[in-house]
Amino acid sequence: MIEPRLKIATCSLAGCFGCHMSLLDLDERLFELADRVELNRSPLTDIKELGECDLGLIEGGVANVENVHVLLEFRARCKILIAMGACALNGGIPAMRNQFTLRECLEESYLRGVGLVNAQIPNDPEIPLLLNQVHPVHEVVKIDYFLPGCPPSADAIWTFVNQLLSGQPIALSYTQIHYD
Amino acid sequence: MAESSTLAQTIREIVQRHGGMSTRLLQILREVQDHFTWLPPETLDQVAEALGVSPDKVRNVAEFYSFLYTEPRGFYDILFSDNITDRMLGSRELLHYLCERLDMEINTTRADGLVSVGTTSCTGMCDQGPAALVNGYALTRLDKPRLDRIVDLVNSRTPLTEWPREFFEVTSNIRRADILLGRHFADGAALRAVLKRGPEAILEEMVKSGLRGQGGAGFKSAAKWISCRGAPGDVKYVVCNADEGEPGTFKDRVLMQDFADLVFEGMTLCGRVIGARQGFVYLRGEYRYLLEALKATLLRRREVGLLGEAILGDPGFQFDIDIHMGAGAYVCGEESALIESLEGKHGVPRIRPPFPTTHGYLNKPTVVNNVETFAAAAKIAVEGGAWFASRGTAESKGTKLLSLSGDCERPGIYEYPFGVTVRRVLEDCGARDAQGIQMAGPAGHMISARQFDRRICFEDLATGGSFMVFDQSRDILDGIRNFTHFFVHESCGFCTPCRVGTSLMRDLVTKVHTGHGTRADLEEMRKLGRIMQVACHCGLGQTAPNPVLDSLDQFPESWERRLRSTAYEPAFDLNAALEEARRLTGRDDPGAYLSGQDLLIGAMP
Ligand SMILES: Cc1cc2nc3c(=O)[nH]c(=O)nc-3n(C[C@H](O)[C@H](O)[C@H](O)COP(=O)(O)O)c2cc1C
Ligand code: SF4
Ligand code: SF4
Numbered sequence: 001m002i003e004p005r006l007k008i009a010t011c012s013l014a015g016c017f018g019c020h021m022s023l024l025d026l027d028e029r030l031f032e033l034a035d036r037v038e039l040n041r042s043p044l045t046d047i048k049e050l051g052e053c054d055l056g057l058i059e060g061g062v063a064n065v066e067n068v069h070v071l072l073e074f075r076a077r078c079k080i081l082i083a084m085g086a087c088a089l090n091g092g093i094p095a096m097r098n099q100f101t102l103r104e105c106l107e108e109s110y111l112r113g114v115g116l117v118n119a120q121i122p123n124d125p126e127i128p129l130l131l132n133q134v135h136p137v138h139e140v141v142k143i144d145y146f147l148p149g150c151p152p153s154a155d156a157i158w159t160f161v162n163q164l165l166s167g168q169p170i171a172l173s174y175t176q177i178h179y180d
Numbered sequence: 181m182a183e184s185s186t187l188a189q190t191i192r193e194i195v196q197r198h199g200g201m202s203t204r205l206l207q208i209l210r211e212v213q214d215h216f217t218w219l220p221p222e223t224l225d226q227v228a229e230a231l232g233v234s235p236d237k238v239r240n241v242a243e244f245y246s247f248l249y250t251e252p253r254g255f256y257d258i259l260f261s262d263n264i265t266d267r268m269l270g271s272r273e274l275l276h277y278l279c280e281r282l283d284m285e286i287n288t289t290r291a292d293g294l295v296s297v298g299t300t301s302c303t304g305m306c307d308q309g310p311a312a313l314v315n316g317y318a319l320t321r322l323d324k325p326r327l328d329r330i331v332d333l334v335n336s337r338t339p340l341t342e343w344p345r346e347f348f349e350v351t352s353n354i355r356r357a358d359i360l361l362g363r364h365f366a367d368g369a370a371l372r373a374v375l376k377r378g379p380e381a382i383l384e385e386m387v388k389s390g391l392r393g394q395g396g397a398g399f400k401s402a403a404k405w406i407s408c409r410g411a412p413g414d415v416k417y418v419v420c421n422a423d424e425g426e427p428g429t430f431k432d433r434v435l436m437q438d439f440a441d442l443v444f445e446g447m448t449l450c451g452r453v454i455g456a457r458q459g460f461v462y463l464r465g466e467y468r469y470l471l472e473a474l475k476a477t478l479l480r481r482r483e484v485g486l487l488g489e490a491i492l493g494d495p496g497f498q499f500d501i502d503i504h505m506g507a508g509a510y511v512c513g514e515e516s517a518l519i520e521s522l523e524g525k526h527g528v529p530r531i532r533p534p535f536p537t538t539h540g541y542l543n544k545p546t547v548v549n550n551v552e553t554f555a556a557a558a559k560i561a562v563e564g565g566a567w568f569a570s571r572g573t574a575e576s577k578g579t580k581l582l583s584l585s586g587d588c589e590r591p592g593i594y595e596y597p598f599g600v601t602v603r604r605v606l607e608d609c610g611a612r613d614a615q616g617i618q619m620a621g622p623a624g625h626m627i628s629a630r631q632f633d634r635r636i637c638f639e640d641l642a643t644g645g646s647f648m649v650f651d652q653s654r655d656i657l658d659g660i661r662n663f664t665h666f667f668v669h670e671s672c673g674f675c676t677p678c679r680v681g682t683s684l685m686r687d688l689v690t691k692v693h694t695g696h697g698t699r700a701d702l703e704e705m706r707k708l709g710r711i712m713q714v715a716c717h718c719g720l721g722q723t724a725p726n727p728v729l730d731s732l733d734q735f736p737e738s739w740e741r742r743l744r745s746t747a748y749e750p751a752f753d754l755n756a757a758l759e760e761a762r763r764l765t766g767r768d769d770p771g772a773y774l775s776g777q778d779l780l781i782g783a784m785p
Contacts, residue, residue, distance in 0.1 A: 068754060068774060075748075102760045123765035129772050131757040139751035142700050 015060025
């Protein structure tokens with residue numbers, strides 16, 4: 001009997017896609033993964049609509065209103081939600097703007113930047129509105145697991161996903177979560 | 181030019197008065213600040229130069245202590261004691277009232293530079309609050325009429341020395357005395373005993389007495405003295421821990437105020453027994469008002485031959501005592517941080533072992549004991565170990581001073597033999613309607629009425645002496661939240677589990693207290709608390725989660741009635757977090773808002 005494949009979704013909020021690149025670093029192990037899981041909405045598929053999933057992997061922190069919507073939807077549809085990478089866990093690089101007010105950030109980019117013509121702060125409704133600060137994902141929804149690293153190594157992701165899929169307790173080796 | 185040379189000269193004089201010793205750095209900075217009301221950068225550079233230490237070191241120290249200011253402060257610096265017991269007595273309302281009357285905001289300096297108003301951790305006046313400090317001197321029993329007069333005194337620039345004496349009156353409120361407070365002690369009796377019988381005999385009495393450290397940890401005092409006596413080296417030190425930073429405790433203040441001779445005698449006795457010639461009292465900055473009287477007592481003891489060279493005429497018996505003032509850092513009550521502070525550094529706890537008994541002050545063998553421990557030791561030397569051990573329980577001999585405050589009719593100092601029940605204490609102090617007790621301060625334990633038959637002793641409820649009563653009208657969480665703020669403020673920042681953990685805990689508690697929490701947050705608090713208990717470097721961080729963890733067990737209903745029914749709530753107001761961007765872009769379309777409906781979706785686990 002073929003076991004039903006587990007459904008996984010991934011997304012990148014305020015992140016650099018580095019965590020997703022790390023996922024691709026699974027290399028040939030991707031084939032093995034593909035046998036066991038089905039990828040739902042993800043930057044790696046072209047699926048637009050998020051279905052009911054077993055696992056959701058979130059890269060990046062929460063910087064704008066779209067990030068909030070995507071994250072809330074992931075929480076609503078994924079049984080288990082995982083914060084992946086420093087940005088999701090702590091806000092990471094994008095959260096460095098938290099030292100400044102949003103006004104200072106926008107003025108620096110759009111009013112005082114070099115070579116600007118017709119400088120103005122963009123206000124097109126198509127552009128997701130920024131939150132005044134960048135937040136880690138667990139400040140918006142409940143997160144079940146945290147996978148640290150910038151990015152977490154492919155090995156760490158592999159160990160983690162395998163243990164989770166096979167119902168073992170999560171136990172990453174020291175070298176997999178040690179960074180200096 | 182002339183100005184900067186007088187500045188340099190003033191500082192040189194201060195440094196010289198302290199013998200140019202870098203161990204006196206904190207004392208020097210206190211004096212420089214007394215002179216200039218704050219520590220301008222050039223004063224720090226001058227101090228560094230005069231002491232021959234790096235300016236960075238001086239700046240480090242200046243920035244570490246909350247009573248040292250590296251930014252300008254008002255000529256009058258008023259700090260309200262922010263313990264929960266002050267709040268119970270209405271301190272918050274008074275704080276707002278004062279700021280309103282002075283026409284200023286809390287935690288600021290008024291534009292004319294005349295006055296600053298803020299808050300500080302418990303000043304140890306819980307039985308006579310609401311309390312405050314003005315330029316480091318304790319104000320007690322504040323009320324609106326008193327504040328009205330203070331407003332006038334400030335605005336008319338009246339020197340502190342001309343303020344009404346009764347504003348500064350600190351009473352002892354001893355409500356129950358037993359063998360320590362109740363029996364007369366003849367100055368010099370303990371020193372005569374050690375001269376007559378010898379150090380070994382006194383140590384034997386100490387062993388027999390079973391005396392345990394009264395600072396809270398309860399280490400056997402005889403063992404400490406014996407270990408230090410046996411430690412190699414000719415130069416040893418005695419340190420009296422009068423930092424008394426645990427919110428809700430004030431018994432050491434009363435001992436220093438009314439029984440200083442007894443405490444100094446205990447220290448001198450210890451000096452003789454372990455072979456030390458120098459002792460220090462580390463007095464918390466909040467007790468600045470005691471300094472002159474204590475110095476006078478020391479002087480008198482020198483004059484009558486109980487201190488200094490040739491004590492009681494014996495040329496081989498030399499011992500003297502110096503008083504070091506702290507500057508508003510709870511962590512400096514931890515003995516190794518205290519020693520760092522005594523050495524003139526910022527007070528970060530050392531890695532132990534080695535322990536102070538072998539590597540203490542200046543790495544020399546050092547006994548650090550609590551004020552009450554020294555007082556008891558002096559009595560034991562005179563009356564004998566058996567006498568002391570006849571009181572108390574099997575593992576906790578003698579008596580304990582409790583500092584009673586909060587919801588009771590007769591707050592103050594109560595001395596009981598160890599083993600007394602909580603219920604008995606509550607009856608004696610007139611606490612009829614108690615809901616819970618914070619025992620041993622925020623670092624101790626919160627107990628509920630179900631546990632009032634427990635006994636105060638090391639076998640059951642250990643305590644350094646803080647005993648804060650919450651009656652049925654109180655919200656336990658008000659206290660818990662207050663304590664989490666205390667720990668955030670007092671964390672020395674050296675280790676991450678405490679520096680970050682205390683802030684996370686405060687935020688979680690605040691979230692639940694303000695009605696935004698869910699069950700997941702309570703679970704998170706427990707998890708965080710367990711991590712802090714095992715991962716923090718010193719006792720401060722290890723005990724910081726106690727009030728939260730205890731109250732989750734003892735008062736679950738206080739937490740649960742605050743919870744939202746949803747399984748998860750964001751840590752901040754999502755829609756409000758878009759407000760600034762809405763303003764900057766002028767957008768008002770539906771996409772510029774987050775509705776409650778959006779959040780409902782995400783709330784599903
Ligand atoms: C954060 C912290 C604060 C402390 N504050 C005090 C204090 O204010 N007074 C005190 O006597 N002991 C305090 N202690 C305990 C001391 O480290 C030490 O155990 C005590 O001074 C030893 O004296 P004893 O054996 O006579 O009790 C504190 C400990 C910690 C971890
Ligand atoms: S954690 Fe690192 S790799 Fe991942 S999104 Fe953030 S910056 Fe990129
Ligand atoms: S536990 Fe807290 S107070 Fe103790 S060393 Fe660490 S940061 Fe400092």
